[in-house]
Amino acid sequence: MAKAKYENIFKDLKEKIESEEYEYQSILPSENILVPESVFAYKRSLEEKAIYVYGNLDNNELEVSIGEKLSKGSILIQNYNRDIDLKAHSMALMPYEFVAVIV
Secondary structure, three states, X not given: OOHHHHHHHHHHHHHHHHOOXXXXXXXXXXXXXXXXXXXXXXXXXXOOXXXXXXXXXXXXXXXXXXXXXXXXXXXXXXOOOOOOOOOOOEEEEOOOOEEEEEO
């Protein structure tokens, strides 16, 4: 889920550190605070199966990093009728789109 998401977090943190918004050697905010609030992500797992749910709560398209964990999964349900490449390391979510993937 990672590279694009963490690159954006890194860029934002770097800018805030350089502008001295975060003081030298201060505790930085958690990842949950740094991720856009308009992305909903949920994981439910039981033994060897897992369901991942991603949702866009915004009226703009958003890019969500999914890493490699979903590459062997299949879409269980979604509210847009379109193909999503789960082998990619990220997926674009249309406005108010939700996708559930079973792995």
